[in-house]
Amino acid sequence: MLSDAAAGMEEPVDALLVNSPPPIRLEDAERLARACYPGYAQCVPLSGERDMNFRISRADGGSLTLKFINGAESLDETRMQIAVLKHLEARQGGLGTVRAPHHQPADTAGLAADSGIGPGCDDGAATQDWLSFRISEVAGPVRVRAYGFLPGRxxxxxxxxxxxxxxxxxxxxxxxxxxxxxxxxxxxxxxxxxxxxxxxxxxxxxxxxxxxxxxxxxxxxxxxxxxxxxxxxxxxxxxxxxxxxxxxxxxxxxxxxxxxxxxxxxxxxxxxxxxxxxxxxxxxxxxxxxxxxxxxxxxxxxxxxxxxxxxxxxxxxxxxxxxxxxxxxxxxxxxxxxxxxxxxxxxxxxxxxxxxxxxxxxxxxxx
Known part of the structure; x- marks a missing residue:
């Protein structure tokens, strides 16, 4: 409910300012990690203002960030964030480049056992770049994507x-x-x-x-x-x-x-x-x-x-x-x-x- 002072104020175009992150619990993230990110060993919550984020640690020592995306984010914005990580990954490794996380597609082989998780859909075609995740607390599917967890302070x-x-x-x-x-x-x-x-x-x-x-x-x-x-x-x-x-x-x-x-x-x-x-x-x-x-x-x-x-x-x-x-x-x-x-x-x-x-x-x- 809005405060009295806010009730009469003009609404901005940017819905991300007022839309809460999806109500994803740790057990939800663990369930998705087991199905679609092989080698999962541990999952811990991370901070995030717009989205609900978790760090997946794998048995081989690697880590991923699992991002459950705010429902106000458009599909085009999700596409852009995936595309830029792919773009930067293709250019990393040389002199004068700065490190960014790599995009991690989902492994959809484990989806058959969980009807609440499906591949993403882009222009009518399935994609592994993101997943569609359903929970009872949210009316529609929540988009989920993953990217590398960079070490550093x-x-x-x-x-x-x-x-x-x-x-x-x-x-x-x-x-x-x-x-x-x-x-x-x-x-x-x-x-x-x-x-x-x-x-x-x-x-x-x-x-x-x-x-x-x-x-x-x-x-x-x-x-x-x-x-x-x-x-x-x-x-x-x-x-x-x-x-x-x-x-x-x-x-x-x-x-x-x-x-x-x-x-x-x-x-x-x-x-x-x-x-x-x-x-x-x-x-x-x-x-x-x-x-x-x-x-x-x-x-x-x-x-x-x-x-x-x-x-x-x-x-x-x-x-x-x-x-x-x-x-x-x-x-x-x-x-x-x-x-x-x-x-x-x-x-x-x-x-x-x-x-x-x-x-x-x-x-x-x-x-």
């Missing part, structure tokens, strides 16, 4: 310093180089977490309690729509990861380099500088001069993919865009899900402080 273990910041930028550049020839129609969708579409948060601004914050965000959005959007349309664009946050990167033991990139569910077609801006916005939370962090991330990216001056000019615009998203969208969601408000708002204060600090610099002419 969580991205929050990255040390705060120029070497690490350049490493983040370099990995973003390497990934974008690998994605430069990847295309998929689902990446051109309307998506609330696309920084270039940040003005779509306007109907949600009432969720921001502070009138001063709300006014500042509205002023930023006015300038973004008038001055930045036309300029972005002329910049080099491609499909980007769009969410290189610490939760989606893996660090080495020293905490100074990246060893893997996860979760391609937010991919969009956008100016490639958005990749830099989004990755940098999370690294810029450390004490000190955030623009020094941004410069280091840009330098790392440019060690792989040089930027034109017209691209560099708009990186800060998109840093602010991502910070606005991190301020407004969690505020809106916390009103709709008050019981989970503390978790939803866990990083909003830090994003707000950084936005306020950068906004003054941006408003003085840094843009």
């Amino acid at each position: 969580v991205g929050t273990a990255m040390s705060a310093g120029p070497q690490s910041w350049r490493a983040v930028g370099r990995a973003a550049g390497q990934l974008d180089a690998q994605l430069a020839d990847f295309e998929h129609p689902a990446a051109h969708r309307l998506f609330l977490w696309d920084a270039c579409q940040v003005a779509r948060v306007r109907p949600m601004l009432e969720a921001v309690e502070s009138l001063d914050e709300r006014a500042r965000i509205a002023a930023y959005l006015d300038a973004f729509e008038q001055d930045v959007v036309p300029a972005l349309a002329a910049l080099p664009s491609q499909i980007i990861h769009n969410d290189l946050s610490p939760s989606n990167i893996l660090a080495d033991e020293a905490g100074t380099d990246l060893v893997g990139i996860l979760d391609f569910g937010d991919m969009v077609h956008a100016p490639r500088i958005a990749e830099i801006a989004i990755a940098a916005s999370y690294q810029m939370m450390v004490p000190g001069n955030p623009l020094d962090v941004l410069s280091a991330v840009v330098a790392g990216y440019e060690s792989v993919l040089p930027l034109a001056p017209r691209e560099r000019r708009h990186v800060l615009d998109l840093v602010l865009a991502r910070l606005v998203q991190r301020m407004v969208i969690p505020s809106w969601r916390a009103l709709r899900f008050p019981g989970n408000g503390a978790y939803i708002l866990r990083s909003r204060a830090a994003a707000t402080a950084l936005f306020n600090e950068l906004y003054d610099e941006w408003n003085r002419g840094a843009r």
Whole structure:
């Protein structure tokens, strides 16, 4: 049930913001693992905001992530996430490539014994790229797919310093180089977490309690729509990861380099500088001069993919865009899900402080 404050607010297009993960239990995941992923030895729950995830450990020591997909995710978006893992796997292993999980098709030989599990269906034909899983708690089938579990330390273990910041930028550049020839129609969708579409948060601004914050965000959005959007349309664009946050990167033991990139569910077609801006916005939370962090991330990216001056000019615009998203969208969601408000708002204060600090610099002419 919605809170009174949320009841009159406009609903966004993105159903993933309001649709709960499928109610999959551990025993459900174990049942599917036994039927379709031979060698299964152990299954443990993993965290996930939109989907229900489990780690399957196999007797041979290998591991897979088993993802029970949110019902609001379109079939095209599922196809895109599978296609990108296949694309990246074909390009991994050489110099200058960044690791991503491999896609793991299901073994459908064991399906005959379980009527609740079936192969996926794509344009009328069966596919092993995903499975169709039925449970009594959900009216329709739940899509399930699996991919490799990458070893490494969580991205929050990255040390705060120029070497690490350049490493983040370099990995973003390497990934974008690998994605430069990847295309998929689902990446051109309307998506609330696309920084270039940040003005779509306007109907949600009432969720921001502070009138001063709300006014500042509205002023930023006015300038973004008038001055930045036309300029972005002329910049080099491609499909980007769009969410290189610490939760989606893996660090080495020293905490100074990246060893893997996860979760391609937010991919969009956008100016490639958005990749830099989004990755940098999370690294810029450390004490000190955030623009020094941004410069280091840009330098790392440019060690792989040089930027034109017209691209560099708009990186800060998109840093602010991502910070606005991190301020407004969690505020809106916390009103709709008050019981989970503390978790939803866990990083909003830090994003707000950084936005306020950068906004003054941006408003003085840094843009």
